[in-house]
Amino acid sequence: MKVLFFGSLREQLGTGELNTALPDGVKTIGQLLQSLQSQGDAWKLALGTGNVLFAVNQDMVDENTAINDSDEVALFPPVTGG
Amino acid sequence: MKVLFFGSLREQLGTGELNTALPDGVKTIGQLLQSLQSQGDAWKLALGTGNVLFAVNQDMVDENTAINDSDEVALFPPVTGG
Amino acid sequence: MISISVQEKDFDVGEEYRQLQSDDTSAGANIGGIAIFTGQVRDLTENPLKFMRLEHYPGMTEKSLQQTAEQAEERWPTIDIRIIHRIGDLAPGEQIVFVGVSSAHRDAAFSACEFSMDILKTSAPFWKKEQHVDGASGWVDAKDVDQQRAERWQDSE
Amino acid sequence: MISISVQEKDFDVGEEYRQLQSDDTSAGANIGGIAIFTGQVRDLTENPLKFMRLEHYPGMTEKSLQQTAEQAEERWPTIDIRIIHRIGDLAPGEQIVFVGVSSAHRDAAFSACEFSMDILKTSAPFWKKEQHVDGASGWVDAKDVDQQRAERWQDSE
DSSP, X not given: OEEEEOHHHHHHHTXXXXXXXXXXXXXXXXXXXXXXXXXXXXXXXXXXXXXXXXXXXTEEEOXXXXXXXXXXXXXXXXXXXX | OEEEEOHHHHHHHTOSEEEOOOOTTOXXXXXXXXXXXXXXXXXXXXXXXXXXXXXXXXXXXXXXXXXXXXXXXXXXXXXXXX | OEEEEEESSOOOHHHHHHHHHTOHHHHGGGOOEEEEEEEEOOOXXXXXXXXXXXXXXXXXXXXXXXXXXXXXHHHSOEEEEEEEEEOEEEXXXXXXXXXXXXXXXXXXXXXXXXXXXXXXXXXXOEEEEEXXXXXXXXXXXXXXXXXXXXXXXXXXX | OEEEEEESSOXXXXXXXXXXXXXXXXXXXXXXEEXXXXXXXOOOSSSOEEEEEEEEOTTHHHHHHHHHHHHHHHHSOEEEEEEEEEOXXXXXXXXXXXXXXXXXXXXXXXXXXXXXXXXXXXHSOEEEEEEETTSOEEEOOOOHHHHHHXXXXXXXX
């Protein structure tokens, strides 16, 4: 699946896009956020703030939203447009 | 004193401006409104609607506002600008 | 800065907007938002409208609009407030009124703009008379809803 | 009619206003009011700002703005809603965002315009990064007050 990162998250992680298989046992986007944090300290630091927003297929969703391998998933900090 | 009329009042009365001495016993603009109604049926009809606004020296005021001979006084219907 | 104009001639929203933007001597790049409202002559009557005649009380009109803008300036941190109100005969679709507010803050710009329009509608001495194509004419009645909209600013910020 | 644009290039408020005014094929002289808001880059930091970098999530941005305009259209009787949001590097004083709404009614124009701005601020995927003259830079934090302003539309019309 494709996981996109934006804003400060993109910068902290040093990447705007991750192509990965949906990890075993991960059924929701909140679980994906947890799983990604095990990839290393930088990931834990960037994603463990409790201040990450989720989008699935370009709609903002909450952490309990189910995801599957064909979804476009994005993680980003609170938005600051306008 | 100068009494100005605007909008439908001006049209109903057939005049936009009345130059008159302040009638005896008239101390407030509400009393002036009453007094003017005694000038004839057209005046009673136009001014007796209970729907007349008051301005003294170009400020909107209530009926209890005191007036004197040197004031610029205006009577008009509710405004409809904008 | 407050700018008030009561005029027969039309106004150009693009130009008025540039004026609001360009008050840089005092505001520099401190303008965060600009809110604008314009009102137009509608033709909603069954009897087609030829034009709307706007009558006013010269002198008091400018004074009233100035006071409204000053009240807005006291309540919200605005930079510039510009109010233009036209008088005379205005055809359907023509612009009647412009209110523009610049501020460091979006909420102040919106509130001061909407407040100015609501207060203007119930306190500035203008009167509209509809002139129809068939020759009929009639004064426009004040609306209760305008009075209610003006009054809601009395008890809330 | 809804028009959404996410673009690097600047916009002309006068031209956008004309577009709102000229949707006469459907609206005729039914437009009673037009409300417009624009946002600009402010330079309020002690450390002078060189420019603001606007990053976004292509695709989702347009979808989000479209949904916001559709929500406004459902809640208020609007005629046209136009939203423009710029991306890229914007210097202090430059325009960032335009929201314009035409309606038969002044309250609908104001509310739909302010609603669209408030919802956009908390749901459209844009992120601002300040780039200072001295080379320093930093992401702009989201503001609680923006969240509160968006939430107030949930329980009131």
